[in-house]
Amino acid sequence: MKEQVVCKTTDIEPGEMMKSDFGKQNVLVCRTLDGEFYAFRNECTHQGAPLDKGMICGATTEESKPGDYHYCRKGEIIRCPWHGREFDIKNEGRMLANPNKKLPGFKLRIEDDDVIVYK
Template sequence: MKEQVVCKTSDIQPGEMKEASFGRQGVLVCRTPDGEFYAFMNQCIHQGAPLDKGMICGATTDKSKPGSYDYCHEGEVIRCPWHGREFSIKNEGRMLANPSKKIPSFKVRVEDESVIVYK
């Protein structure tokens, strides 16, 4: 099993993300508001945008009306910087608009203060 320490837990606050390397692969390490860590390929599946240049946000709910937005899953969605594609962090990086598509993900574990990515 290949594994690597990619950062310390203190490097990423809840609701934030950070670019890191896993071997020669660029990865995006995300920390959701509940403190859980996730890691994905740092490249949008649409046209290859670097996802670390995007943002972590929430999603609108079905209750949203024109001019008024209700949000949910705040801090659990990655938004691509180029075309606004949105991916669920907690749902394996699946695209919100088309859940059959997803960003490749990596397994993550935390030991002491180290965030470890592995296959």
């Protein structure tokens, strides 16, 4: 099994993300507001934009109407910097607009203060 420390838990505050390397692959490590860590390939499935240049945000609910937005899931959505595609961090990186598509993910575990990605 291949594994590597990609960062320390203290490197990423809740609601933030950072890029790192796992071997030759560029990885996006995300930390949701509840303190959980997730890792995905740092590349949008649409045209390969570097997701670390985007943002972690929330989503609007189905009840939202133009000019009247109901916001939810703050700190759980990755938004692509190029075309605004949104991916659900807590649901395997699935695209909000098309849940059949998802970001390639990595297994991750925490040991002491180390965030370790592995296959």
